[in-house]
Amino acid sequence: MKYTIDKQERYAILSLEEESLNNLVAPQLKSEFVILSNEGVNNLVLDLSKVSFVDSSGLSAILTGDRLWKRLGSFILTGIEHPSVKKLIEISRLETILTIIPTVSESIDYIFMEEMERELGVEEEE
Numbered sequence: 001m002k003y004t005i006d007k008q009e010r011y012a013i014l015s016l017e018e019e020s021l022n023n024l025v026a027p028q029l030k031s032e033f034v035i036l037s038n039e040g041v042n043n044l045v046l047d048l049s050k051v052s053f054v055d056s057s058g059l060s061a062i063l064t065g066d067r068l069w070k071r072l073g074s075f076i077l078t079g080i081e082h083p084s085v086k087k088l089i090e091i092s093r094l095e096t097i098l099t100i101i102p103t104v105s106e107s108i109d110y111i112f113m114e115e116m117e118r119e120l121g122v123e124e125e126e
Helices: 026-038 056-070 083-091 104-125
Strands: 003-007 012-016 043-047 074-078 099-101
Touching: 003 026, 012 026, 026 043, 026 056, 043 056, 043 104, 056 074, 074 104, 099 104
Parallel strands: 012 043, 043 074, 074 099
Antiparallel strands: 003 012
């Protein structure tokens, strides 16, 4: 699986450098998600801008990431540009479950907003 990871203090961006998120790539992506979550990455942005095809195992990998980060922080999908990928997400109704943001920079802004809301929520409880 070809990908890049940009780790920052509050988030990491995993950019998938593959055209297909399929049964060959999905198991490796799931493993990478587990590693990143175990390393303490609180927020993950999954950039799919180079992906033009996703199959059911790819959707499963995406849902695994979402499930892992429910307890850690934010899991964001970005770069969903290819029509077939958009259509699959719509057909699967995943846009109602997943956080999907158009660009990486908007995703980073979203993470900072979420972090502030979480911090304010903790302060209000105290």
